[in-house]
Amino acid sequence: MIGTRNTFIISWVLLTIIHDAMQTPLKPLQSLVDGQDDDEDGSLSSEDFKNGLSENLDQDKPEIDEDGDADLFEGDIEGEKAELRMLAENREVVGHAGKKWPKVNGVVTVPYTIPSSISKQSKSELAKVITEYETKTCIRLVPRSKEKNYVHIDSTPSGHRCSSPLGMSGGKQTIKFGEACTWGNLAHEFMHSLGFFHEHTRSDRDKYMTVNWDNIKKYEKETGRTWKHNFLKCTDRGCNDLNVGYDYESIMHYGQNMGRYPVLIPKSSGVYIGQRNHLSDKDILGLNEHYCSGPDAEKCSDTRNTGDCGNFLHVCKKAEYAWFAAECEKSCGICKA
């Protein structure tokens, strides 16, 4: 039996814990997994870049969409479904400033890591992606040194799938780059990591495409899975469609079929959808519009992705919350000149 005195002590301890929890910020889940990392020691050589430019790169791989995982948002976007649904209200790019990689001196740097076990083929494919972005946009994919926010390329996911989170997540974020994925699929996943949704979910989609919902139903029946959520367009008034306009040729457009059923039919004749061979002219204009043409990011800003810097200013100077101060530099007033 618990005596009155013991009940009092237990209540006091519980109240203290609850009180402390309310007064101090919690690290986002992603930060907790940083540091327990798998092997991230891979690097690319000049030979990988040479191989990446070979005309034969990926010639033995069939062209695939990234739409094959019924459990992921739109087939290949990782993340918490409720948050993604909220973000999807302003596609085609994520409007949330905290999801955008910062631009400094006209260049947007996205640090990456790769495992040392990555195959030579995957290295060549990554080299090709790096070159494609570097020669056509202001985006630079560079090996990570100490940057807090970075993309880890997992070249050995189960199921050979390709997938990515949406926009800059904060801390380490992982692109899954399975063996079946081509360099074009990887370029597509990097656009998700840069904050881009799929082209066919733009709010003006129905002017350009017919969605065959009956065929989607047939495919759902055949596979026993739900797929229609892959084809919902942005219906919110604040849709963040880029000015560049609808693009059949986008590397972010899905192809025509799901299984043997045509589900996305272009309204213009003679156009091909679902190419994964290059960033299209409009992809490049879109990246330019979203990232390259605007002003540089502020030199000092809050990068904490939970948006609660202002709620815990009293911990800015506490040594055990140095990580909080680092994520809330501007709010804590510790910007370096």
Ligand SMILES: [Zn+2]
């Ligand atoms: Zn995708």
